[in-house]
Amino acid sequence: MSSRDDILKRVRAGVGKDDFARRKAVAEAYMAAHPRGPQPTLSNELATRFQAKAEYLSSTVEQIETMSDAPAAVARHLASLSLGVQAVATPDVAGLAWVAAGLDVSGRVAVDADKVGISGCFCAIAETGTLLLLSGPASPATVSLLPETHIALVPVSRIVATMEDAFALLRAERGSLPRAANFISGPSRTGDIEQTIVLGAHGPCRVHLIMVKG
Amino acid sequence: MGKLHSQAMFFQARAAEKVANPILQRALQKAKPLFVGKRAKGIGALADDRLEFEQLRSACVDIRNRVLSDLDVWLDIFESQAKATGAEVLWAKDGEEICELVIDVARRHGVTKAAKSKSMLSEEAHLNEALAAAGIQPVETDLGEYIVQLAGETPSHIIAPAVHKTLDEIADLFTKTHGRPRQTDIPAMTREAREVLRQHFLSAEMGISRCQFLIAETGSAALVTNEGNGRMVTTLPKVHVVITGIEKVVPTLEDFATLMRLLPRSATGQTISNYVSLLTGTRRPGDTEGPEKTVFILVDNGRAKLLGSAYQEMLRCIRCGACMNHCPVYFSLGGHAYGWVYPGPMGSVLTPLFTGLENALDLPHASTGCNQCGSVCPVRIPLPKLMHQLREDQVTGGMRPWSERFALKAWAWVAGKPALYHWVVRRAARYLKWLADDSGRIRVLGLAPGWTVGRDLPAPAGKTFQELYAARKRD
Ligand code: SF4
Numbered sequence: 098m099s100s101r102d103d104i105l106k107r108v109r110a111g112v113g114k115d116d117f118a119r120r121k122a123v124a125e126a127y128m129a130a131h132p133r134g135p136q137p138t139l140s141n142e143l144a145t146r147f148q149a150k151a152e153y154l155s156s157t158v159e160q161i162e163t164m165s166d167a168p169a170a171v172a173r174h175l176a177s178l179s180l181g182v183q184a185v186a187t188p189d190v191a192g193l194a195w196v197a198a199g200l201d202v203s204g205r206v207a208v209d210a211d212k213v214g215i216s217g218c219f220c221a222i223a224e225t226g227t228l229l230l231l232s233g234p235a236s237p238a239t240v241s242l243l244p245e246t247h248i249a250l251v252p253v254s255r256i257v258a259t260m261e262d263a264f265a266l267l268r269a270e271r272g273s274l275p276r277a278a279n280f281i282s283g284p285s286r287t288g289d290i291e292q293t294i295v296l297g298a299h300g301p302c303r304v305h306l307i308m309v310k311g
Numbered sequence: 312m313g314k315l316h317s318q319a320m321f322f323q324a325r326a327a328e329k330v331a332n333p334i335l336q337r338a339l340q341k342a343k344p345l346f347v348g349k350r351a352k353g354i355g356a357l358a359d360d361r362l363e364f365e366q367l368r369s370a371c372v373d374i375r376n377r378v379l380s381d382l383d384v385w386l387d388i389f390e391s392q393a394k395a396t397g398a399e400v401l402w403a404k405d406g407e408e409i410c411e412l413v414i415d416v417a418r419r420h421g422v423t424k425a426a427k428s429k430s431m432l433s434e435e436a437h438l439n440e441a442l443a444a445a446g447i448q449p450v451e452t453d454l455g456e457y458i459v460q461l462a463g464e465t466p467s468h469i470i471a472p473a474v475h476k477t478l479d480e481i482a483d484l485f486t487k488t489h490g491r492p493r494q495t496d497i498p499a500m501t502r503e504a505r506e507v508l509r510q511h512f513l514s515a516e517m518g519i520s521r522c523q524f525l526i527a528e529t530g531s532a533a534l535v536t537n538e539g540n541g542r543m544v545t546t547l548p549k550v551h552v553v554i555t556g557i558e559k560v561v562p563t564l565e566d567f568a569t570l571m572r573l574l575p576r577s578a579t580g581q582t583i584s585n586y587v588s589l590l591t592g593t594r595r596p597g598d599t600e601g602p603e604k605t606v607f608i609l610v611d612n613g614r615a616k617l618l619g620s621a622y623q624e625m626l627r628c629i630r631c632g633a634c635m636n637h638c639p640v641y642f643s644l645g646g647h648a649y650g651w652v653y654p655g656p657m658g659s660v661l662t663p664l665f666t667g668l669e670n671a672l673d674l675p676h677a678s679t680g681c682n683q684c685g686s687v688c689p690v691r692i693p694l695p696k697l698m699h700q701l702r703e704d705q706v707t708g709g710m711r712p713w714s715e716r717f718a719l720k721a722w723a724w725v726a727g728k729p730a731l732y733h734w735v736v737r738r739a740a741r742y743l744k745w746l747a748d749d750s751g752r753i754r755v756l757g758l759a760p761g762w763t764v765g766r767d768l769p770a771p772a773g774k775t776f777q778e779l780y781a782a783r784k785r786d
Binding site for chain 2: 099100101103104105107108109110111112113114117120121123124125127128131132133134135137138139140150154205206209224225227232233234237238239242259260261264273274275276277278279280281282283284285286287288289290291292293295297298299300301
């Protein structure tokens, strides 16, 4: 007997029920309904809540009026931290007018040498101050992972209340999950040496969020 | 027991040794208030959003019970969904089979180095040793696991594997391994480890991770980390292997979202962990990154037999670590005293169930009966009740005959007297023989893993651990 069959046989014995087809139909109906558990009541409006939570998680946040202001905002941020003018960006935001802002931005997957990564996001979650990034040819996951500094452009219109709302949006707009759906909440951190929190474990040490109002 | 390499039989002996270790005690005493305070803050903050802990707990219990009561169905759904996304789904009965499967996948893809994100199942399987023996270099990348690997030890906590290590010990390890000047500044040390491990992420051909949940609806693995190493090992290497227990399935993304409201809060007090990844299948058409091959290894190793048993509730466990973070016994002894992969109250239940009750006779007694563990468990596992049940099973199984109790009482008497204990430790092999009953059942007591030649340590008396613990507390 294969290990698969052997294990499943033991699982079936433990479960102790035989009407497999009926139980599977019940399970499928449950999945199709995807009921939600207890939901939070957020006291602030979404953008305010998102910003407060993101800042609490050690991200820095600024607001701009329209997407066309993004390159200048990124340039100002990089200059203020003396981070140079070079960056890798996800292809979905690489078409902004970066050159006019004095930046040298290439749209591609990130490599180890990249110091700054710029991405958009699929949506953002107010409850926890979290970004949801979906991997794909236009939005490679390495851009938000390998560089020490991650800058994300977050349209205010894409802020939803909860993770459940993000899943609903994902089902409506994409239908299925990409290879990697990454929920990102601030810079990477570790507490493994004497429970002392240090930012910048393996992923970015700095996360800067640019909220785009228009 | 050979296969499982459990040292759980020697809990009592190790307990005395751990209580007497001042470095360990310093590390533990520093950690405890942090763990407890953080969780309290995280759970307390639920009220800001008008969420109630008990209500969320009930929802989490329902989700886990729904899966366990029809686990055959949910595994079937998960398997077909995962395969539909292009992943391969393999099954392992035990630790040995985990190792065989991983090594086979590694050979098929020419893997020489595997970067690992923390995986307790790989500890169950002793996968690192097996990989090394097969000529594949395993590199732990969770900072705590990395420290433990450098020290040649095993994790002492499921969330904070190196909680037993002090700054000085870690500084020494880094100096020795990295060949750089000694640093004792924690951010600088973290930076140093980041630089060393980055090169491993980039060169490993295989990433090995656990996952917190398997999502049936989408065939995905949900992986939660703070450091980002989980994202690295599932993005950069060309092969990704997920090793996980068969009980980890949850039905839907919504169920996952519900569980995520309690998992990080219970573990570290965080509202959410820094990185939560849902990994589904392999590199898609047009993708220029991500693994070309994704393999799930679904592991039984003692889990299936708990279904329908008096211990089924233990399978609800989501490995948050809250029970050990609130356990006075854990914080007196540290995780290594428990002798196997899972420490604290959940380990005291799981270890005897997974490795055999007769191999972990002391563990169900490692309790003060305070029920702190039961009151913080996000999936409401009645840990003290299950430990009590295990003690009863020992009695009905005839595992605690009088002669053995007598021998162990004698041992406890020695262990409770530090000066005598240390004298005995130094002469253990020769002098402990007098403790044995006339069948000579105690051959060598397990004072340290290397010393433990025999495995015939008899059962301890019911109260001895508690007496020992209480005596230490009075000191
Ligand atoms: S038994 Fe409960 S508290 Fe302990 S690790 Fe499991 S889920 Fe967490």
